[in-house]
Amino acid sequence: MGRKRKGRAISGWLVVDKPAGLTSTAVVNKVRWAFGAAKAGHAGTLDPEATGVLAIALGEATKTVPYITDALKAYRFTVRLGQATNTDDAEGEVIAQSDLRPSDDRIKDALNGFVGEIQQVPPKFSAVKIDGQRAYKLARDGEDFEVEARPLWVEELVMTDRPDADHVELEMVCGKGGYVRSIARDLGEVLGCHGHVLRLRRIWSGPFDAEHGLSLDEIDRMAKTPELDSHLLPLEVGLADLPEARCTPENATKLRNGNPAMVLTTDAEYGDDCWASLDGRAVAVGVFKSGLLHPSRVFVHDD
Known part of the structure; x- marks a missing residue:
């Protein structure tokens, strides 16, 4: 049985306007400390001397990183x-x-x-x-x-x-x-x-813009406060390029258990990646086939 990570079970995306002179890993570590988060990662490395958008995923949002990495x-x-x-x-x-x-x-x-x-x-x-x-x-x-x-x-x-x-x-x-x-x-x-x-x-x-990014000075100032939490974007933002498929509470339970389940309205076509939602919140990501979503990643929400 794996060891439980120390830190808050907080999930979402933070857009950072990275300054020159720092590695992407150093920025991730700073953000993780500022939130006291158990888990963090970034979507797309920037060279140390480069500046601009570095999207940091916390908690369950790290499961959506591949979809941001693949985005334009x-x-x-x-x-x-x-x-x-x-x-x-x-x-x-x-x-x-x-x-x-x-x-x-x-x-x-x-x-x-x-x-x-x-x-x-x-x-x-x-x-x-x-x-x-x-x-x-x-x-x-x-x-x-x-x-x-x-x-x-x-x-x-x-x-x-x-x-x-x-x-x-x-x-x-x-x-x-x-x-x-x-x-x-x-x-x-x-x-x-x-x-x-x-x-x-x-x-x-992808969906993240430098104009909306926080500087490291701002992150330092707001560290470990509700004000910083308020800048966190929902993990669903990381799924913006995928079709959404609504599901019922019963089928949401099946998906969270890793089982294929029926989904309702969606623009996805056979074989497409898409994400299932319940009341607007992500339940799982997977492949859509003949009305069923076959989950590859499931989400456990902090609440």
């Missing part, structure tokens, strides 16, 4: 043209330089090649695993290795400003697993001038 996300970032670095961002060492500076039209034309289903090679200084080890550890140790390309869906990539010849500001909407640093590196290569990310901000992630 938007980034606003600045690319420094003329320099490549070994980390593909401003934290690394400059490894190549160029005096070439492409025109605005040339940049806009090149961006078209990064829209749709693309193949992207993650940075060597990233958390991808190479033979069981993190790539960044191998890179720091000076190991010679290659990172395999992987597919990425890019919904949109546009130039929003060109403040000077050396810098271009971009916004990107993409799916799961995108590395903005790779976009900057590869754009620089296509343009023939090199490039790396100078600044990066995630402006929204």
Whole structure:
């Protein structure tokens, strides 16, 4: 029998506007402490120097993390043209330089090649695993290795400003697993001038928006108070991209016990993931087949 976690059985989502200089894990730990929560996790890592939306799940909301991780996300970032670095961002060492500076039209034309289903090679200084080890550890140790390309869906990539010849500001909407640093590196290569990310901000992630995020100073100020609790969003927000299926109290009990059960009105089609609700609260997530929901995750509410 597993040991019971210490802390409050509190569930929901908190939107944090992450500052530069902290890891995503450090922010999760701060939020968990502030709520005195038993369990916490985040949906989508941000690099330490990146800012913006970091959605933190508490308690039962952690079961909805995969659906936020899979959702579209938007980034606003600045690319420094003329320099490549070994980390593909401003934290690394400059490894190549160029005096070439492409025109605005040339940049806009090149961006078209990064829209749709693309193949992207993650940075060597990233958390991808190479033979069981993190790539960044191998890179720091000076190991010679290659990172395999992987597919990425890019919904949109546009130039929003060109403040000077050396810098271009971009916004990107993409799916799961995108590395903005790779976009900057590869754009620089296509343009023939090199490039790396100078600044990066995630402006929204699924249903969560940076404008509604709390700063760490605000979280510190409200820590362990009902005021902080009032900023917690219901766990159901994490299921916003899935069809909802209402169920009766009797069938809710079946679902909570892990058994398939009949659900009522839903927009889900055969084989779709959807979530069952009772009086607006999530009961379970699963696969919809012929009027039945086959649960894969069930929710135990704190009350």
